[in-house]
Amino acid sequence: MNENIIRKMQEIVGEDWVVSDLDKVSSYCEDETEKAVKPKVCRDCVVVKPASAEEISEIMKYANENKYSVMARGGGTSLSGAAVAIMPTIIISMERMNKIIEVDEASLTVECEAGVTLLDIVELFNKHDSLYFPIHPGDEGAQVGGMVVMNAGGVRAVRYGVMRDQVKGLEAVLPTGEIIHAGGKLIKNNAGLDLKNLLIGSEGILGIVTKVTLSIKPKDKHIGSLLVSFENDSDAVNAVTEIFKSGIKPLAIEYMEKTAILRAAEDIGMTWPSNVGNVDLYFIVSERKEDDLYEMYETIVGICEENNAVESFVAESSKEQKTLLEIRSHVYPSMHKMVVDAIDAAVPIKNLAKYMEGIKKIYEKYGVEISTIGHIGDGNMHNSILTEDAEKPECYDEIVDEIFNLVIECEGAITGEHGVGKVRNERLKLQFTEKELNLMKAIKNVFDPNNILNPGTAL
Ligand SMILES: Cc1cc2nc3c(=O)[nH]c(=O)nc-3n(C[C@H](O)[C@H](O)[C@H](O)COP(=O)(O)OP(=O)(O)OC[C@H]3O[C@@H](n4cnc5c(N)ncnc54)[C@H](O)[C@@H]3O)c2cc1C
Structure with missing residues (x-):
């Protein structure tokens, strides 16, 4: 990597926060994408660890003036090569921007810097009596900024949607260096075009997200899991359709081929509670009152039986629930x-x-x-x-x-x-x-006229 770039980065963030040693840079250059489809990784990169939006702004202005490629780095858990460097790149690692700024119980929001990890958020609300953040894409190493720009989903999307449904506001640094704010704690806000929703799901090509305000929810007191086995897919799908029609909204409904779930159980020396049928539906449900939870179980099992379910199993104890989740997570x-x-x-x-x-x-x-x-x-x-x-x-x-x-x-x-x-x-x-693709490219061009931010991604 060009020595001038390294020196400039040291000037902006301080020598301690610039990594140019190939061994150390290497792990920042790629993500969790499967090896067979991962793009060819370029390791001729420098890693910079800014502490503020202002420092990122300085980096972006310099990179934009000189037309150097820049890429934000969150937890590196992307599965689509979004966080793979494919050319010499200034990699902005968000790891130091990891402060939880405020839990606002009146507005039901949490505000944090973009480098806060999903694990940080989970641990924060594990300690909280009554509130939590409902979105949980699988890897807790993912950062909030990465989850926002990838519009991450996960198992609980059935009830709570995806990140787009839970992001109230954000701060971002544009490729040209300006700092912008979009959205906030408001419930109603119809002013102007919606820049917040443009940045959500932008895969890190329109700006670097530095701060996020997320919506949080009251915890349900009673959580349960239910497993139902079927002989074939169409019965399982019909059951899901009927469950939604009945007005029930489980937290999650996961589908698993029996071969996949049994392989996962065997791999970690655990036992999956059902051996019959070819496919399983795994429901995670929650309710404020215990009676309502049991009523929900009954309705779900009833509908599944009407759709030819061959077996059902209610995970009553938290140990049984943990087992199901652990095996599912290991698939x-x-x-x-x-x-x-x-x-x-x-x-x-x-x-x-x-x-x-x-x-x-x-x-x-x-x-x-x-x-x-x-x-x-x-x-x-x-x-x-x-x-x-x-x-x-x-x-x-x-x-x-x-x-x-x-x-x-x-x-x-x-x-x-x-x-x-x-x-x-x-x-x-x-x-x-x-036409639709050209509109997207034109938007990218307005945000990033020199195409410096994570080129080759998303479009
Ligand atoms: C085991 C496993 C399970 C997973 N399960 C799910 C799942 O259930 N649902 C799901 O949706 N995803 C899932 N993922 C994918 C991944 O966790 C998400 O895409 C996650 O949102 C990526 O966040 P990250 O911080 O790791 O981003 P990274 O991988 O670091 O980066 C991804 C992209 O975001 C950009 N970026 C990162 N931070 C910022 C920022 N602050 N500002 C601007 N751009 C930024 C990067 O430049 C890159 O383009 C899974 C991944 C793994 C490894």
């Missing part, structure tokens, strides 16, 4: 060494059965395992293409083409939560018209 790690590509498309619930049927046909046609788990309650399925050594099979391109064509045929989105990053860019034209 992805248990197959990680075999995953070539994890496609996280989302389709409308009405088309889920058609989508899952289509995936099975692709699996049968090519003879390559496609393991399906996912957030069935919001139509976001994770289809992982598996091989023994996680290397791309010969027919990889054909499989992926067929899956994405199926997604579009089912009126879906090519990614439900992991984002386009640097791995799905080519597929965008399946989902959007040229």
